[in-house]
Amino acid sequence: MARQERAIRTRRTILEAAAAVFDERGYTSATIGEILDRAGVTKGALYFHFGSKEELAVGVFEEQLAITLPPQSSKLQELVDSGLVLARRLRSEPLVRASVGLALDQGAMDLDRAQAFGMWFEQNVQRLAEAKAQGELLQHVDVAETAELLVGSFSGVQLLSQLRCQRRDLERRVVVMFEHFLPSICVPAVLARLDVSVERAERVLAEVAEVAEGQVLPAPA
Amino acid sequence: MARQERAIRTRRTILEAAAAVFDERGYTSATIGEILDRAGVTKGALYFHFGSKEELAVGVFEEQLAITLPPQSSKLQELVDSGLVLARRLRSEPLVRASVGLALDQGAMDLDRAQAFGMWFEQNVQRLAEAKAQGELLQHVDVAETAELLVGSFSGVQLLSQLRCQRRDLERRVVVMFEHFLPSICVPAVLARLDVSVERAERVLAEVAEVAEGQVLPAPA
Numbered sequence: 001m002a003r004q005e006r007a008i009r010t011r012r013t014i015l016e017a018a019a020a021v022f023d024e025r026g027y028t029s030a031t032i033g034e035i036l037d038r039a040g041v042t043k044g045a046l047y048f049h050f051g052s053k054e055e056l057a058v059g060v061f062e063e064q065l066a067i068t069l070p071p072q073s074s075k076l077q078e079l080v081d082s083g084l085v086l087a088r089r090l091r092s093e094p095l096v097r098a099s100v101g102l103a104l105d106q107g108a109m110d111l112d113r114a115q116a117f118g119m120w121f122e123q124n125v126q127r128l129a130e131a132k133a134q135g136e137l138l139q140h141v142d143v144a145e146t147a148e149l150l151v152g153s154f155s156g157v158q159l160l161s162q163l164r165c166q167r168r169d170l171e172r173r174v175v176v177m178f179e180h181f182l183p184s185i186c187v188p189a190v191l192a193r194l195d196v197s198v199e200r201a202e203r204v205l206a207e208v209a210e211v212a213e214g215q216v217l218p219a220p221a
Numbered sequence: 222m223a224r225q226e227r228a229i230r231t232r233r234t235i236l237e238a239a240a241a242v243f244d245e246r247g248y249t250s251a252t253i254g255e256i257l258d259r260a261g262v263t264k265g266a267l268y269f270h271f272g273s274k275e276e277l278a279v280g281v282f283e284e285q286l287a288i289t290l291p292p293q294s295s296k297l298q299e300l301v302d303s304g305l306v307l308a309r310r311l312r313s314e315p316l317v318r319a320s321v322g323l324a325l326d327q328g329a330m331d332l333d334r335a336q337a338f339g340m341w342f343e344q345n346v347q348r349l350a351e352a353k354a355q356g357e358l359l360q361h362v363d364v365a366e367t368a369e370l371l372v373g374s375f376s377g378v379q380l381l382s383q384l385r386c387q388r389r390d391l392e393r394r395v396v397v398m399f400e401h402f403l404p405s406i407c408v409p410a411v412l413a414r415l416d417v418s419v420e421r422a423e424r425v426l427a428e429v430a431e432v433a434e435g436q437v438l439p440a441p442a
Binding site: 026101104105106107113114117145146148149151152153154155156157158159160161163164173176177179180181182183184185 | 247322325326327328334335338366367369370372373374375376377378379380381382384385394397398400401402403404405406
């Protein structure tokens with residue numbers, strides 16, 4: 001295995017261990033020692049990648065956004081895709097779940113949770129600004145307001161889905177959210193062409209996996 | 222003071238004490254003993270009103286919904302009013318703040334938090350069903366889906382506002398939320414007449430206070 005690839009795997013192992021420990025104990029009670037035990041790596045390896053517990057939390061936050069989705073001619077479709085894929089990943093990837101758990105952990109006083117929402121907000125702002133530049137948005141749309149609403153709304157919707165049914169209906173709820181938002185921000189000709197469906201996330205993720213298979217070295221036996 | 226009025230005041234004192242203790246210690250760590258100390262009432266008085274810690278939590282939940290707003294000819298206006306007034310009360314009333322805090326307290330494993338959202342959901346369903354019956358909603362609207370989205374979305378929006386600026390901009394964020402939702406559910410002739418503004422909550426609450434002054438006995442000196 002190339003040195004760089006090994007480093008990527010180690011970083012991933014540490015992040016997954018940190019996510020599990022944050023999830024079980026809460027951010028405040030979690031210790032670097034527990035994360036080391038869980039990851040089975042040396043202190044040196046951990047500190048090579050992450051300087052502190054807070055940097056580990058930021059790493060977990062970043063994981064939520066660290067996925068490259070297939071580009072679409074409609075930037076609003078990309079926005080919808082990112083929401084639907086996040087819903088799907090929240091159900092299947094513990095690391096993404098931990099990211100949201102951390103962001104909503106009201107006991108984590110010493111963690112800058114606004115940072116997590118900030119990164120997500122910026123990503124939405126960028127997509128909406130691109131959509132606006134190519135004429136997909138109605139004239140009155142305030143990109144920052146809509147981006148912030150999406151972040152807040154999605155957070156609450158997933159929280160309620162978690163409480164009601166362990167997120168089993170999360171994709172459906174996110175579709176409902178977009179169905180309510182989009183007609184107020186999107187020009188009709190674009191709206192009519194958007195794919196906002198529960199099955200969309202699976203298809204997008206399958207495409208992501210195909211691209212990844214073509215690019216990444218095969219996993220070791 | 223009439224006996225009934227005294228009972229209402231005692232109940233209120235106990236609820237406020239419970240809200241403060243839940244807020245400071247979290248639901249799980251809070252004890253009935255602490256709530257008694259804070260309220261300065263006897264154990265008998267507390268158990269006359271609330272049979273358990275969970276009943277106290279339900280009492281705090283109910284407080285969020287226990288306000289009668291002036292009836293409007295548009296039921297959607299009533300829905301908007303309830304959202305805007307809740308935003309205003311979240312900023313000014315500790316008991317309402319505690320209610321939301323409890324509902325979002327992920328550490329409160331032994332509390333049926335879904336119940337809090339359930340009561341709020343039912344209230345939204347009722348208003349939306351009335352709006353639909355009198356022709357205010359577009360034909361395709363699924364009342365239950367929209368009601369559930371509103372509950373989830375509002376929860377997340379207030380959470381983000383709390384994190385960003387201690388809820389200072391909450392009314393504005395709730396206005397933005399309604400501006401994004403309403404065009405997708407409301408017939409245009411009703412939409413054009415709705416008052417969805419940051420100042421609306423103050424006006425509605427002033428009306429509520431006027432009505433209350435005419436009805437309730439003066440407070441004791």
